[in-house]
Amino acid sequence: MTSLLELDGIAKRFGPVRALENVAFNLRAGEIHALAGENGAGKSTTMKIVDGILQPDAGEIRIDGEPRRIRSPLEAQALGIGFVHQEIALCPDVSVAENIFMAATAASRSPLMNYAALERKAQVVLAQLGNIDPRAKVGSLSISTQQLVEIAKALTLDARILILDEPTSALTEAETEKLFSIVHRLKARGLGIIHISHRMAEIFDHCDRVTVFRDGNFVDCLEVAKTSPQEVVNRMVGRDIAQLYPPKLDSAPGRPLLQVEGLSD
Template sequence: MSAVLEMRGISKSFPGIRALSDVDLVVDAGEVHAIVGENGAGKSTLMKILAGVYQPDEGAILLGGAPVRITGPIDARKRGIGMVYQELNLVPDLTVAENITLGATPARFGLVQRRRLHEEAAAVLDALDARISPTALLGSLTVSQQQIVEIAKAYAQRPSIIVLDEPTSSLSEHESQALFQVVRRMREDGIAIIYISHRLREVLDLADRVTVLRDGRQIETRDSAGLTAGEMIRLMVGRDLTDVFPKREVPIGETVLEVRGLSRQGAFEDVSFDVRAGEIVGLAGLVGAGRTEVARAIFGLDRAQAGIVRVNGAEVHARTPEQGVASGIAYVPEDRKRDGIIPSASIKDNISLPVLGRLSTGGWISRARETELATAQVTALGVSPPVIDRPVDTLSGGNQQKVVIAKWLAAQPRVLILDEPTRGVDVGAKADIHEIIGELAASGTAILLISSELPEVLAVSDRIFVLHEGSVSAELSRAEANETSVMHAATGEAAA
């Protein structure tokens, strides 16, 4: 194979931060080259240099062996570099075809050529073997289908290089398989694919080579053949993490949360389960099975039409999150940026939000008590840097997630619902968050865990309830639960 891309000796500094130091990256035509590393390792900075968003302080970029200077994102696109970011950049109210051709819509005399538009989009989808109708409204598609449309949009520009940044972060492992087929199809077409992901198993399954970054430096580039997840973790964090999802054995107490016959039309039906003190109960299922909808109804974000929720035997009628908190329930949402934090506010202001009443006297907030609370939570959860007046959006993803958890722990809940608690965070932060979860369970908190990462659910759960199309299809003990039994129940096979 020939090198399509060479990045040689790339270095980049920002005020007070050395983001990249002498990094090399070589990607061949028809290769899937994964870049892995903790948040803050330099992956995004390196890709922004490739995309022309940043200019390197030192180093050179070669495309097809020729040195180039990429002046900006438009220049990068003209040079055959396609970027697919973690956040979808599509228009829900337009059709699939309109999204794929966005920016290059076929027109004549100022009028859009609808037939040609659909033919061009259909040709792109066919080339990727993606079974999606070009006339479908984008907003009607599943998240995994929308992700494929995002890739098709980049593919339509006929790039020689495509960068995929966390393309499966919002997908279950089952749904990710369709996307992997698309990636393999592009590899067959000779496209060089740079693949960034925190999911190490999919990196090993998909990538030909892996480059590991740590603290802005290139640690190693290896063939994926023979490489293990454990070796990648050691290279990424500089120490051995024998278990990314450590399970802490704690005594299980009395039932704290009871859910009986919970129903909401079109979302879930007759859902029943319970969680005991010190117990971690996993709620598994494919995306769209109703896991998040059930959690939101328990907490009071959405209203259930039937069913009963009890906390410590007392019936709960949470119509709002405030009532949920008052009942002893806390909910860490799946989308931390949209629902979990106020990004521009400080760590201190975010942590104190649920308990302002407790920190106030006569309507006046005690700044001293607020500072004391935030400092204690930041210290207990290992938020880095531990500067409580720092805006949350300046933190890494893992530390933002710790702030979300700290905010709800300040409310001292009896039930903690964690919806995708480690989505989009690096392997070191995952271990930290699961250590926190283990300590909460040891303190007697009842924990309901939702995750699309099946290894995570299996590793930490004492029991697992599996949802299929809005209904509980199986209850599995820790001894009974494995990838096969959970997936059978999640796809409806166990019930059949």
């Protein structure tokens, strides 16, 4: 397979804190590549470097085999990189359609905005994800629906590399299934998808390879079909975990430690 993205020797420090040290990663066209690791392992920091949000202190980024210095998210978009962040970054006081096409609208030289055309274009993208009104104000939507709007926004970019940072953390099971059906269609079109996740079920149901980070370092890259959740977790924590799912308490429970009744908010 063609290598879309390669990272070699990436390092990053924040003052005295070493966030990344000699990180390696590669993404092929037409694959879903999981990035796994405990909190603080360096997953999001690495992807922020790929997206131009952060600059590496050392190392090289190659796109299609060519060394690149990505100075901003705008440059990343120009190189075909789309990033769906875990933290929702939408404008709550404008419509779904305006949020989806905000970058294109800002770059337009037209003195007036054609809202009807904008909403029609947004509806085409939103139809892939669910029943979301392109005219609705984003602030009126649930968190899970706002996450789907973020994903729709990324899909409108002419992206060849799509980074999904914990995209299902706020989604329902039905929304998650829709998301992965879209991700697999994008994979079939030749996109390379980076899926950051702690969820072993997602990694083993949908991903082709998994790269493991630990404490800001590259640990291993594994073919999902040739490994197991136990092996991935062992590499994440740096030791053998005897039982991924330990047995439940087999004795009678003791007195209640916490009890809540009639709680309301």
